[in-house]
Amino acid sequence: MLAIYRKEMRSYFINPIGYVYLGVFLVFSALLCCYTTLVRGSYSTGSYFTYLIFSFMILIPILTMRLFAEERKLKTEQLLLTAPVSIPGMVLGKYLAALTIYVGGILLSCVNLIPLYIIGAAERGGSSYSMTHIGPITGEIAGSLIAVILLGAALIAIGTFISALTENQLSAAIITIGVIAAMVLLNVFNLLKDSDGQPLIRVYAIRSIISWVSVMSRFSNFTNGIFDYAALLYYLSLSFVFLFLTVRVYEKRRWG
């Protein structure tokens, strides 16, 4: 497993993919942070993290598209599958490599928040009243970071699974974009209102199903400063299910 993890990490940086991912992600997050906080003159990071998730629609497929599709196309998976490595070990090695790049990107992007703290400290120093909190709320940011990381982990698991289904990287990427977009944007239907101010989707059951499936509706608690264990469990189980399915794809191919 460790050998596969190391090989994947290496190949992220031998190909342009790792650099492209990190570069695009850092630029996007920096711009986003600038517009949602500094330009608006707000310490609230809620909308920053919310919009960040939209970037994952494009970025996470870049990270996951080649994981299995490339191996299958080049027939190198035969090496991995005939080596003394279990299939879960192989899947986990690849998944963790993608996750490492992702988490690395998120942690690097924390630099964006430093100006908020500096400005906050400056404003606090200049203010006469000490009772109210001025500046970003660290607890809320930490909670959001954890949620973003776990959400990303779930999306990467989905991307990994889709990559295992096809031997064409491009189709893996496009399908993953579609699936992630659906999961992220589904919530929009619940927010739509008709002219009377009533929700467009009248049936409560459908709305609750949509909000159950949507990753965004679960994320909104974190942006409001609530640490939602149920959502974390949802993200974790989503990751687990799709990794398990990836293993099953390989098991099935053996038996097919």
Added chain:
Amino acid sequence: MIKIEHLVKNYGSNCALDDISFEVGEGEIVGLLGPNGAGKSTAMNILTGYLSSTSGKASIAGIDILSDPIRAKKLIGYLPEQPPLYLDMTVEEYLNFCYELKGCKLNREEHLRRICETVQIGDVYKRVIRNLSKGYRQRVGIAQALVGDPKVVIFDEPTVGLDPKQIIEIRNLIRGLGKEHTVILSTHILQEVQAVCDRIVIINKGRIVANEKTENLAGAVEQVRRFRAKICGPQKEVLTCLRSMQGIAYAEALAERDGDAFTYFVESEYGTDIRKKLFVMLAERGWALIGLESLGMNLEDIFISVVDKSEEKGTAAAARKPRRTRNTKSRDSAEQDLGAALYEDAKRRREEAAQNETEDD
């Protein structure tokens, strides 16, 4: 060392392997021989744990590949049909990756250096695999199979796409491996198995049609004799005379002339030596025999006759149907006496020739 018992593999409604059983002893080099699509690669993929079997058992050194895959895979080095190379790695990185992947405990540097010496890739050790020629890629693939000093080495068509010099090198290499490793290789090139293997297993349409020591096959070759005879005399009469002679299974005139002598192709019946009788018969008639050249039968002929035979029996049609359960019926017919097969082949051709003749008339 390797034991395959009643292996069946169905791909949907297509049966790729149909009850295959054979054993390979330690240090033996066995060649799997068969036309394209015979099931060679499938058998190897099952043996290496890449595919599973529909039913049956494959074990390496007593370890079942399905029930304890990790331990069994540790004993195997496998070169698939297409060498599984990461094109963006250098040879060094690639072999190091394989070393880690297989969880080797040997002295890394010395082990890898020795492998590179064996397959002669030392001079491209630092180069990126993408830039290597096909022959070098193949050798890197072989090197990969040898990493970790596996007891069993399995090569799927190791010499495809190599130039003649490289083919000879690889064959020598494989023969050298046979001293310390158990080797299975597949090929559809007959000279290759003849040159390298101790034993030959011929597979056709998912069934074993022959499983013989290479010498035995060569022995079967000796039994049927084919000659090229140069005989002075009127062509048509000589030919009728040859055909009517006892012990000759088949005769035909070749389009070759040497003065007043014509050349004939003569095939004797199974187990009879016709040379003396032929000489006496010709001498009686006053036709001079000025040349008699023995044509050895090569493995190609054996292969074709064995494969044809198995198809003639109508087993082929049945073989392609999927088998959900193992058939316990005895399969003696599959492993048949090669000599008899060859004899029948000759007889069949004689009949065909006779038929053509009547049509001509």
